[in-house]
Amino acid sequence: MSVSEDVDALRRRAVDALTTARERTALLTSCVDEPELTAQHSPLMSPLVWDLAHIGNQEEQWLLRTVGGREAVRPEIDSVYDAFEHPRALRPTLPLLAPAEARAYASDIRGRVMDILGGSPLRGGPLLDAGFAFGMIAQHEQQHDETMLITHQLRRGPAALTAPEPPAPDPADTADLPGEILVPAGQFTMGTSAEPWALDNERPAHHRLVPAFHLDTVPVTNGDYLRFIEDGGYTDERWWAPEGWAQIREHSIAAPLFWRREAGQWLRRRFGVVEPVPADEPVLHVSWYEADAYARWAGRRLPTEEEWEKAARHDPATGRSRRHPWGDEDPTPEHANLGQRHLRPAPAGSYPLGASPLGVRQLIGDVWEWTSSDFLPYPGFVAFPYREYSEVFFGGAHKVLRGGSFAVDQVACRGTFRNWDLPVRRQIFAGFRTARSAGDV
Structure with a gap:
């Protein structure tokens, strides 16, 4: 396999991983209405809308700014979506993006990131080699998808998700x-x-x-x-x-x-x-x-x-x-x-x-x-x-x-x-x- 073919395969793997994660995020946040997205269903968990914007913010910080060297889009929300600064029980008190704004923000960042991924050599240092940073962010989003699924299990009310046995x-x-x-x-x-x-x-x-x-x-x-x-x-x-x-x-x-x-x-x-x-x-x-x-x-x-x-x-x-x-x-x-x-x-x-x-x-x-x-x-x-x-x-x-x-x-x-x-x-x-x-x- 040539170097270009190897990079193309890595790029496809990164695109597939990021796309699969985003499709799951969309499913978990579109199957309930806005009050359910903004509610805290347990003090052990964040509101679903916090996870949604946090996913976009991590992607902005690591892939857009650090890997891509691009100008920050929403630096003013970095603190709001810092998981170590705010315990889950207190996150509903923060000035969170509303569901529509959170979706638009995450989508905007993803579009910019895909442009960066399309032109990246996927080598040149530990973050870029083999597309590590893109894989890290895909894993991060999937981990939050699991967290959101836990929130769905904790929420009361009729079933919002279905799947075959x-x-x-x-x-x-x-x-x-x-x-x-x-x-x-x-x-x-x-x-x-x-x-x-x-x-x-x-x-x-x-x-x-x-x-x-x-x-x-x-x-x-x-x-x-x-x-x-x-x-x-x-x-x-x-x-x-x-x-x-x-x-x-x-x-x-x-x-x-x-x-x-x-x-x-x-x-x-x-x-x-x-x-x-x-x-x-x-x-x-x-x-x-x-x-x-x-x-x-x-x-x-x-x-x-x-x-x-x-x-x-x-x-x-x-x-x-x-x-x-x-x-x-x-x-x-x-x-x-x-x-x-x-x-x-x-x-x-x-x-x-x-x-x-x-x-x-x-x-x-x-x-x-x-x-x-x-x-x-x-x-x-x-x-x-x-x-x-x-x-x-x-x-x-x-x-x-x-x-x-x-x-x-x-x-x-x-x-x-x-x-x-x-x-x-x-x-x-x-x-x-x-x-x-x-x-x-």
Whole structure:
């Protein structure tokens, strides 16, 4: 491939990623009326209209001004849409752009950015090489799209979004799945130094020696979790970390978020629809403390972050780490449940073509998976292109989640991608699977 052909391919990839993200943003902000866009549906989340203009402002700052060297369009709103300056609970008090103005602003910036992208050599420094800055902004927009989808789940009122149901797994296949899979001891390559759009906390690639362990073949399901509830899991202090026990007592938590028991049946609210809790889906909307308590109750534990990544990426036959469990190719609808294609996780055991070399399923998509690990930098970490993306969150306050969910687009989901959140968070699309060390009974 010639240099020009390589640049053309990178440019098409960047255009596709930015366009896909903007189409999703438009869907999430056009399916409700103006009062719904400007309302704050939870103090945990921003008004949808804040996210919309913030997306445009980040694009202006990084792609228009920094990469393109163009004059600022709306410098006076930089402070309003600074995520670190204003907590989410206070954002409705800010002088936000109205919905029509926010849409026009984001559209104007996108048009200017596409002109810059069309003439960019996509090389000439870390921000430009392989179109990194354009990929970073596409990922940023998709991350906010996931945030807006969480807001849609939190909002009250009739359903505003629809999507087809995920395909059911083949019973003949799933019935024969083992409950857990042994991941042999040994060294593997964790993180990446080669993925062109990988973010700073995924870098650099380095070796980790991981003892042998067993990992659940599929995520913990609603049916599994119901057994924990029915066995008194929420009323038995033995299973809970002290902070988790205090949290559930203070807030009278007795089930995953959005669940309720009515007339002897467990129901859940999902994007405005109330329905019976499906036993075969991965459990969703549980905090790290709930996942940890379940694992203790089951006589197991949450996997570490390196265990999760080794199970997802390491190929024992070749000794190399793949981009994804199934290989290096980008996800397809046959590999994983991604991109808001479905508004729910697929049943446990789905997507056999997305299995890891050892046979672990649904490591990518469906639900973010809590790990036992704190969010910490890798050896040799360098903040890029700004400290506030990762570095300011490092430490023991945040736990790592891996694998993505049905709400994550493929541009922001890969075997090395690291998410993090506070262990009390329940509104996110998070579930888990459990592990045990080899030799543990």
